[in-house]
Amino acid sequence: MTASANTLPRGGSLRRVGCIGVIGLQLLAAEPARADASQPAVQLDPVQVRAERPAAYAAETSVSATRSDTPLDEIPQSVQVITRTLIDDQQLHQLNEALANVSGVFAPRPEDAILVSPIVRGFAAEVYVDGLPAFGTTSTVDPGALAGIQQIEVIKGPSGSLFGGGVGAPLGGIINLVTRSPVARAGGEIGVRAGSFATINPFFDVNQPLFNGVAVRLSGEYQRAYADIDAVQSQRYALFPAIAVGLGGPTTLTLRGQFSRQAYLEYSGLPSALTLSDRPYVREHFSGATTTPHTVVLNQGGALNLRHSFGDGLEAVLDARLYRSRFDEYGSFTFPAFFPPGLLNPTAYPVLSGYLPSAVRETTVDGRVVCTLNGKRVENRVIVGAQYDRTRYEAGLGLRLLPNGRVDYADPDSDVPFGAVPPVSDTQADRFVTGALYLQDQLSLFDRVHLLAGLRWERLALDRPANGFDRDQYRLSPRGGLVVELVDGVSLFGGYAQGFRGVTLLRSDAPVQPETSRSAEAGFKLAARELGLSGTLAVYELRRRNVPTPAGTLLDPSAQTQTGEQRARGIESDLIWEPVRALSLLTAYAYTDAVVSKDNALPVGNRLPRIAKHSGRLAVRYRLLDGLGVGVGVSAGSRRQVTLPNVDSVPGAYVVDAQASWTRPGYEFGLSVSNLTGRQYLEPYPYLAQSVTRPATGRALYATAIVRY
Secondary structure, eight states: OOOOTTBOOSSSTTTTOSHHHHHHHHHHHHHHHHSOTTSOOOOOOHHHHHHTSOOSSOOSEESSTTSSBEEGGGOSSOEEEEOHHHHHHTTOOSHHHHHTTSTTEEOOOGGGOTTOOOEETTEEOEEEETTEESSTTOOTTOTTOOTTEEEEEEEESOOTTTOOOSSBSOSSEEEEEEEOOOOSSOEEEEEEEEETTTEEEEEEEEEEEEETTEEEEEEEEEEEEEOSSTTOEEEEEEEEEEEEEEOSTTEEEEEEEEEEEEEEOOOOOEEHHHHTSSSOOOTTOOSSOTTOOOEEEEEEEEEEEEEEEEETTEEEEEEEEEEEEEEEEEEEEOOTTTSOOOSSOTTEEEEEEEEEEEEEEEEEEEEEEEEEEEOSSEEEEEEEEEEEEEEEEEEEEEEEEEEEEEEETTSTTOOOOOOSOOOOOEEEEEEEEEEEEEEEEEEEETTTEEEEEEEEEEEEEEEEGGGTEEEEEEEEEEEEEEEEEEETTEEEEEEEEEEEEOOSSOOOSSOOOOEEEEEEEEEEEEEETTTTEEEEEEEEEEEEESOEEEOOOSSOTTOEEEOSEEEEEEEEEEEEEOSSTTEEEEEEEEEEEEEEEEOSSSOTTOBOTTOOSEEEEEEEEEEOGGGEEEEEEEEEEOOEEOSSSOOOEEOOEEEEEEEEEEEETTEEEEEEEESTTOOOOEEEOOSTTOSEEEEOOOOEEEEEEEEEO
C-alpha cells in the first residue's frame, strides 16, 4: 500500500513518511531481485490478509483533528468519522440524520436550522467545510445537502490550537464536512428519491478526468417536499463543482464551489403549555399564519487548496475560502410569555409576525508548513501556520407587536392573515477580524507512545458601530494530549484544550465579552482490526464562560444577555464492530450532564435545553448475497428540557428506522422507512427561546433508484 506525502500510513503513524520512508520502500521493492530463486515461496499470514479488508463503517484516519491524515487511535481526543459507506447504506440525505450515529450530538433539521447549531457535548458546535469556517455557529451554510460530501468528521471539545476564523476558535466542537474531490478515474451516479410528503429528490455525482493532470467533479441535488405539518412546504437545490489540476510533479491545485438555495414556510412550534397539558389540539396544525412568505436562504462560496511538496518530508499548504450568504426570514409565531391564550378558549393563542433579513460576507486564508522528521525510534511532525479571517454580519429585525389575531389549535381550519411585512426597526452590523499564528507538534515514540502539543495566538477585533463598541481581544489557546498503546489495539488517552471566540449574534446593548472554554477528557481508543472492533470510550468535563442566554422582553423577544458559566460532564461510547465484510454493527451512547453552574439570573443547576441526559443509537447492517442488504436502527433519548430557565420538559422517546437495498453492476434500488413504529412524541423546539415544542414526524417511506457508471 502506498501513501501520499500528506498521509500517515497505519501501524506507526509517521515512520514511513518522508525521504527515509521512501528509501526504505525502494529497498524493499528491490529485495526480490536479489533473492535466491531456489528459496521456497513465503506464505501469506491469513490473519494479516483479513486485517487489510476494506471497512464499511469504521474509518482509520481523520483529516480534520490534526490538519493531517492521522490514525484515529493516535489522536488524544474523541473524533468520530461518518463514512460515505454509512451514509449510503442508511440512505441519508440530511446532516441531522447522519449525526444521529454519533454519541452526544443533537442536530436540528435543515428547515429548523436558521441560526440554530448542532449541539456537541452540551454546547453549540460549529460547522466547517474542508477545515475552514462558515461563519461560526450559524447553520445558513446549508449543510443539509449531502450529495457533495465524502465524509463527516465530528471533533468533540474545543480545538482552539488549530481552528478558528471570523469569530475565533470553536468552543464545544467542530463538525467538518469533507467534500468529494476530483479523481483520475471517470465515473458517477445519477439517482432519485421519492416518497412520503410528496418528496421528490433527484441527485447526482459525476467525476470526469479531462486530460493529463486535470479532473472535474460536479455533485448536486434538488428536493421538493411537504411536511407532516399543515401547509409547510420546502424546496432546495445545491451544487458543488470542483476541479483538480496537477501543476507539475509535487504541486496540486484544487478549486471548489458551492451554490445553494433553500426556501420554506417557517414553522415556529406549538406552545408547551398546550402540548404538555390535557387540552385538545391538532398535532399537524401550523403554528401561525399559513400566508406567511417563505424564508429564503442563498449561499455562494468558493475555496482554494494549493499544495506543494519540497521533498524530504517538507510540504506547504494554502487554503482560502470566500463565503457569501443572505437569508430573508419571515415568521409568524405565538409568544406565550407575554400573550397567553384566551380565558374562554384556552387553546386559542395570539399570533405575531416578524421579519429578519441578514447577510454574511466572510473571507478566510490559512497557510501552513508541514515538516515530517523520522528517526529510528522517534517520529515527528510539526505544523506551523497562520490564519486571517474577515467577517461582516449585517442583520435587521422587524416585529409586529400587536397580534394579527388568534389561532385555535384545536380547530384544524383556524388561521389568521400574515398582513404586511413588518418594517425593519432594529439593525445590527458586526465586523470580526481574526489574525492567528499556530504551532502543533506530533511526536511518536517506539510506535506506542504518541504525544500532541499545540498553541495558538489569536487577535480578535470586534466592531459593532451601532452601540459604539470596538474592542480587540488577545488569547493564547493551548492544546495537549497523550496516547499510550497498552496492548495491540487498545490505547489509553488523555487530552486538554481551550477555546476562545467572539459572540456573533448577541442582541444586547451591553459590551460584548468573548466566550472561553476549557475541556479535559480521558479514555480508551480501540483499533483491534483483526477482530473488526474500533471506537472510543471517554469521560470529559467542559466549562464555558460568558455564554449568551435569552433575556427576551415584550419590545424585543430575541434579546440576550451573557451569563456566568455553564458546565457539561459526561461519558461517551462510540463503537463499531465489523467481524466480517457482510456485517456492520454501530453503537453510540452518551451520558450528558449539562447544567448552569454560575449565573446571576438563571437558577444554578438548571439543565441546558434540547439535551437528553441519556441518549444512544444502535444500527445494524447485514449484506446478503447477490447485492442484497438490510439494516435497522434504533435511536433513543431520555427527558429533555425545553428552555432556560427550566419550566417545561418533554418525555423521553425512541424511534426505529430500517433500510433495504439491492445493488447490481450499474444500478441500485433502495427502500427506507423512518419512525417505523409510528411513535408520537414531542421534541424541544428552539424558536425565539420560547417554551414551544414540535410533534415528531410520523412514519415515512422513501424509495431510491440509482444508476452508476
